[in-house]
Amino acid sequence: MKYFGFVVCGWLVSALLLVAVFSGSLGFSSSANALNIGAWYDVKEAAMASHPDGGRLVLIGGSSGLYGVRTADVETALGVPSVNFSVHAGLPLRYLLDRAKRHLRPGDLVVLAPEYEYYHPSFETDIYVDFVLGEDPGFLNVISRSEKFRWLMGAQSDSLLNGVKRWIPSSIDYAETVRKHSREKLNTHGDIAVNDLKDRPAARAKALNAVEDLVSFRASLTYSAEAWSELEAFLKWCQEHQVSLLVAFPPTVQFAVYDTPEVKARFAELVAKWKSLGVTVAGDPASAMYPKSSFYDTVYHLNSDGMTENTRRFIDLIRPYASGLSRGTKGDGVDEN
Amino acid sequence: MLFHSVEFLFVFLPITWIGFLLLVRAGRFRSVLSWLTFASLVFYGWWNPAYLSLIVGSILVNFSLGRIVGSGASRKVRGATLIVGLIANIGALAYFKYANFFVDNINVVLGSGFNLEKVILPLAISFFTFQQVAYLVDVWKGGSPKYSFIEYSFFVAFFPQLIAGPIVHHLEILPQVSNERWKPLRMLNLQIGVTIFILGLFKKMVLADGCAEYATPIFNASATGIVFAPVEAWVGVVAYSLQLYFDFSGYSDMAIGLSRCFGIMLPINFDAPYKATNIIAFWRKWHITLSRFLRDYVYIPLGGSRKGVTIRYSNLLITMLIGGLWHGAGWNFVIWGGLHGVYLVVNHLFNALRWFHFAAGSVASRITGVAGWALTMLCVMIGWVFFRAADLTSAWQIIQSLVGVGAPATEALPRVLNALLEGPEKFVWLGFVSLIAIFGPSTQQYLRRYRPGFALRRSHLESRWPAWRPTAWHGVLSGVILFIVFRRYFQLSPSEFLYFNF
Numbered sequence: 001m002k003y004f005g006f007v008v009c010g011w012l013v014s015a016l017l018l019v020a021v022f023s024g025s026l027g028f029s030s031s032a033n034a035l036n037i038g039a040w041y042d043v044k045e046a047a048m049a050s051h052p053d054g055g056r057l058v059l060i061g062g063s064s065g066l067y068g069v070r071t072a073d074v075e076t077a078l079g080v081p082s083v084n085f086s087v088h089a090g091l092p093l094r095y096l097l098d099r100a101k102r103h104l105r106p107g108d109l110v111v112l113a114p115e116y117e118y119y120h121p122s123f124e125t126d127i128y129v130d131f132v133l134g135e136d137p138g139f140l141n142v143i144s145r146s147e148k149f150r151w152l153m154g155a156q157s158d159s160l161l162n163g164v165k166r167w168i169p170s171s172i173d174y175a176e177t178v179r180k181h182s183r184e185k186l187n188t189h190g191d192i193a194v195n196d197l198k199d200r201p202a203a204r205a206k207a208l209n210a211v212e213d214l215v216s217f218r219a220s221l222t223y224s225a226e227a228w229s230e231l232e233a234f235l236k237w238c239q240e241h242q243v244s245l246l247v248a249f250p251p252t253v254q255f256a257v258y259d260t261p262e263v264k265a266r267f268a269e270l271v272a273k274w275k276s277l278g279v280t281v282a283g284d285p286a287s288a289m290y291p292k293s294s295f296y297d298t299v300y301h302l303n304s305d306g307m308t309e310n311t312r313r314f315i316d317l318i319r320p321y322a323s324g325l326s327r328g329t330k331g332d333g334v335d336e337n
Numbered sequence: 338m339l340f341h342s343v344e345f346l347f348v349f350l351p352i353t354w355i356g357f358l359l360l361v362r363a364g365r366f367r368s369v370l371s372w373l374t375f376a377s378l379v380f381y382g383w384w385n386p387a388y389l390s391l392i393v394g395s396i397l398v399n400f401s402l403g404r405i406v407g408s409g410a411s412r413k414v415r416g417a418t419l420i421v422g423l424i425a426n427i428g429a430l431a432y433f434k435y436a437n438f439f440v441d442n443i444n445v446v447l448g449s450g451f452n453l454e455k456v457i458l459p460l461a462i463s464f465f466t467f468q469q470v471a472y473l474v475d476v477w478k479g480g481s482p483k484y485s486f487i488e489y490s491f492f493v494a495f496f497p498q499l500i501a502g503p504i505v506h507h508l509e510i511l512p513q514v515s516n517e518r519w520k521p522l523r524m525l526n527l528q529i530g531v532t533i534f535i536l537g538l539f540k541k542m543v544l545a546d547g548c549a550e551y552a553t554p555i556f557n558a559s560a561t562g563i564v565f566a567p568v569e570a571w572v573g574v575v576a577y578s579l580q581l582y583f584d585f586s587g588y589s590d591m592a593i594g595l596s597r598c599f600g601i602m603l604p605i606n607f608d609a610p611y612k613a614t615n616i617i618a619f620w621r622k623w624h625i626t627l628s629r630f631l632r633d634y635v636y637i638p639l640g641g642s643r644k645g646v647t648i649r650y651s652n653l654l655i656t657m658l659i660g661g662l663w664h665g666a667g668w669n670f671v672i673w674g675g676l677h678g679v680y681l682v683v684n685h686l687f688n689a690l691r692w693f694h695f696a697a698g699s700v701a702s703r704i705t706g707v708a709g710w711a712l713t714m715l716c717v718m719i720g721w722v723f724f725r726a727a728d729l730t731s732a733w734q735i736i737q738s739l740v741g742v743g744a745p746a747t748e749a750l751p752r753v754l755n756a757l758l759e760g761p762e763k764f765v766w767l768g769f770v771s772l773i774a775i776f777g778p779s780t781q782q783y784l785r786r787y788r789p790g791f792a793l794r795r796s797h798l799e800s801r802w803p804a805w806r807p808t809a810w811h812g813v814l815s816g817v818i819l820f821i822v823f824r825r826y827f828q829l830s831p832s833e834f835l836y837f838n839f
Binding site: 001002003004005006007008009010011012013014015018150153154156158 | 524528531762807808809810811812813814815816817818819820821823824826827828
């Protein structure tokens with residue numbers, strides 16, 4: 001039995017070593033994606049902080065919102081402080097909403113436009129893990145002990161090594177350079193400012209050519225109970241904190257398959273579900289679809305011209321609901337219709 | 338039930354082992370076999386209870402036929418019974434494994450429209466069929482003692498080797514459990530068994546699944562018509578070669594380790610095949626128990642090397658074609674088997690010519706050894722392309738990509754740059770795994786002091802690497818490896834073993 005005692009010892013020593021490396025990895029990142037997202041949140045949170053008393057229009061989603069709406073133009077057109085709080089669809093819904101909740105105030109109007117994948121069961125990407133460990137380790141306090149254990153045990157070597165690189169001077173320089181470069185990609189409202197076609201690298205254009213419709217590529221437009229539970233919890237939170245909630249749909253490439261009765265029915269199911277929850281739905285999925293020529297590199301990233309067009313549409317959609325914001329009206333997040 | 342699944346490790350295995358322990362402690366050795374056979378059938382039925390009737394029926398039929406073949410009946414009756422047994426076994430295998438393939442090809446050749454619903458391949462049928470065919474032939478030859486029904490059922494169904502081998506021979510297994518000196522509950526057996534099992538888990542979950550992350554996207558994309566640049570194609574092929582080796586040898590190690598925990602030794606199935614310096618040596622090291630079966634029950638009955646050079650080489654080709662087809666019903670597998678048949682013939686011809694011979698240990702001998710190894714690996718990897726690719730078109734496309742023929746699509750270029758600039762870790766990982774395969778000790782070399790399995794020559798166990806002993810350091814090392822494996826459970830869901838498909 002002694003031998004098996006040593007096997008257990010080896011296991012425990014390894015576990016202790018992992019805990020030490022994991023702890024050492026918290027709060028520093030050398031992963032470009034994590035640094036990028038961290039820098040973008042810095043810009044967006046600065047924009048939120050410039051109007052700390054609420055009454056703001058806040059767009060929340062993945063990168064479709066980042067590339068889809070120029071909230072600087074929204075602010076000019078509607079006279080309402082507007083912030084683009086959309087970042088990256090590699091972050092799960094739970095994180096997007098939790099991060100937004102930290103900055104939302106009574107009187108804010110949230111326009112929630114998640115990518116269709118957010119209605120699938122939640123997912124954890126390497127980008128997300130790298131980002132949280134390196135840029136927002138405080139989020140670990142939000143998750144349960146069992147989840148923390150899972151994160152600890154499942155952390156990829158790359159994520160752990162990212163943090164360990166904090167002791168390498170060149171990694172610190174690299175991190176600062178990436179952060180600075182990432183911040184420069186956004187305007188002060190948090191909108192992307194580098195999606196002009198004339199500056200687009202050839203590889204990005206080729207990536208756009210290869211995109212597929214959501215039904216083929218993502219298997220299906222399906223909606224999970226888990227995602228709805230997350231969304232309903234957020235709706236409840238909005239109601240409790242006097243934050244108004246509107247739902248919109250992400251701009252995406254128009255494909256012929258979306259006009260088939262089956263796919264139309266799936267989109268209609270989504271709209272109907274939101275309405276059944278008593279949430280105001282601004283527009284519909286079809287009206288947020290554009291030809292491929294309006295996009296930059298993916299099915300969700302509009303180019304500068306497409307962004308301008310979608311922003312105009314967005315302003316028209318939001319105008320009726322935003323009028324109350326300038327008067328300081330506090331919404332209740334429930335559809336009055 | 339997969340060996341590395343939670344239900345196997347934390348429910349099935351503990352229950353089975355505790356039952357085994359209680360029966361052994363009570364001195365009821367006959368009941369031990371019944372218990373292990375029952376547990377093995379539960380293990381098999383977990384996949385699909387409906388197919389339990391197939392394996393149970395197969396055991397009953399073969400046992401009964403074996404009794405007649407081995408009886409004192411006339412040679413004519415015994416011979417006819419053997420033929421019935423062979424036809425029944427091969428017929429069942431042919432139906433479940435090849436019926437769809439046969440009908441599809443008939444339709445292509447004749448332009449007909451025969452329709453056969455998809456026949457589901459029962460798990461392990463290729464393995465338990467071969468074991469029982471070998472048993473019947475041995476009984477016919479008079480080389481088999483009479484076993485009780487429980488002993489026979491145990492030999493066929495024993496769960497560590499049931500699903501994907503090693504393909505065990507009755508003379509290896511049953512004498513162990515029939516022996517009155519059988520002492521299954523030795524602590525050393527448990528220590529050896531657990532250590533081999535941990536090594537198998539590591540090979541499968543860390544090395545093989547780690548390589549699959551690079552192999553699978555390349556082969557899947559190739560199936561959709563994407564043409565790759567040479568670097569990408571080589572990454573895919575090298576990754577798959579390593580994945581397949583560590584997946585299957587990992588499974589074999591788990592089977593050997595599990596069996597040893599029950600005090601039963603299994604034959605070794607792999608002997609570091611990627612160290613082979615020629616194809617003949619490769620086939621002595623790769624899937625050893627299948628090679629042995631094909632040699633003893635196909636190649637030699639065909640005439641082997643006894644009827645002249647031409648017949649010998651055609652026998653070799655036929656044997657390898659059958660070996661290819663055994664792996665799957667598809668032209669890819671036929672070509673893979675045929676390729677290896679040709680490789681073997683060329684290798685034998687080359688040896689027969691005796692163009693040169695260098696003294697062992699000389700510089701010239703080392704140079705030819707390295708050249709032989711490189712050529713062998715190249716041939717083996719070309720074969721794996723056909724083995725893995727979805728169809729002949731994508732296999733051919735990958736082969737072309739490997740040599741840069743067929744001009745990769747222009748969009749492939751950024752991917753190559755991406756692989757080199759943003760993803761050097763894949764080259765580091767594949768390099769690391771390759772070093773283990775080429776220079777690392779095999780499991781049996783590591784366990785060489787304690788005879789980890791059958792069918793090993795002493796020379797195969799020589800190694801400069803430290804040998805395992807049940808000591809503190811080796812225990813700690815096993816614990817560290819186990820922890821690395823444990824972490825994989827939180828990173829990905831258990832993937833199937835590749836050889837479950839064959």
